[in-house]
Amino acid sequence: MYNFNPKRPQLGISSCVTGQEVRYDAGHKRSAFCMETLAEHVDFLPLCPEMAIGMGSPRPTIRLVQAPTGPIARCADGRDLTQALQDYGTEKSRELNVIAGYIFCAKSPSCGMERVKVYDAEGKGSRKIGTGVFAAELMARQPNLPVEEDGRLNDPVLRENFIARVYAYQDWLSIMHDGLSAAALIDFHSRYKFLLMAHSPTAYLELGNLLANLSADIDRIAQRYITRLMRTLAQPITRRNHANVLQHIQGYLKNSLSSAERVELAKNIDKYRIGKLPLLAPITLIRHYLAVHPNAYMESQRYLQPYPDELGLRYGI
DSSP states (O other), X not given: OOOOOSSSOEEEEEGGGGTOOOSTTSOOOOOHIIIIIGGGTSEEEEEOHHHHTTOOSSXXXXXEEOOTTSOEEEETXXXXXXXXXXXXXXXXXXXXXXXXXXXXXXXXXXTOOSOEEEEOTTSSOEEEEEOOHHHHHHHHHSTTSOEEETGGGGSHHHHHHHHHHHHHHHHHHHHHHHOOOHHHHHHHHHHTHHHHHHHOHHHHHHHHHHTTOTTSOHHHHHHHHHHHHHHHHTXXXXXXXXXXXHHHHHHHXXXXXXXXXXXXXXXXXXXXXXXXXXXXXXXXXXXXXXXHSOOHHHHTOTTTOSSOGGGOTTTTO
């Protein structure tokens, strides 16, 4: 069993992505971003389901093969490994209730998150329509868990979105670990107001309404809340929505800023809106103004710092 760490997110990860030589060909798929950047801020819990069910490295290859009941994981030696991989996924999904995210190895018949090749029964062709057996089981049993593939993390937008979700889910796990209460739930929602608004103004309003009456079953409300929250945070943020949120923040600060500061911030937001500045520019300026003109409510907003600055994720968006 694993214990929750309130100080650092813990991430499940395919062992080969960490550099362990556990693939079918005794190789690995080490991710430089994961091991040289992200590892400074999170703790990895490496897993290789194929090794865990007793296969060595090197080993016969596995492929997903279409069957009447759906794709199965068939080994090159003829064995059907579907049930073994599903059982391992079930076991680990129970144990990994303390993790804030999972990074899967792309294209793998056990760990691929999407677009895994599924071969027809005769082996004459394939379509990229499958999900790795272990990954499918884990995602089904932990539907709110932020998940991503190693290859997709090379995309700066997908990378930023995944890490933001990881830290939001870590925050949520901390609430559950400390003990859920109406006050904690309201405080959590308050911190995520502008981040939610950036992803979906509609979802922000809906989630606010959901928390309007916490005299009912708070556990049921909390489950509905986190399900909607994580689904919303998985949606990409448009430049237009970012600009809208930045303008809302500017409105909160207008009475604290001088005329020159207001003009400077407005120019930065507009330049971001039309693509002449990265998001980091107006965000940095706002954080500078908050250091000069403290505002406890605004400083609590996760939108302004959803993850450690050292990850450098807002340079390219």
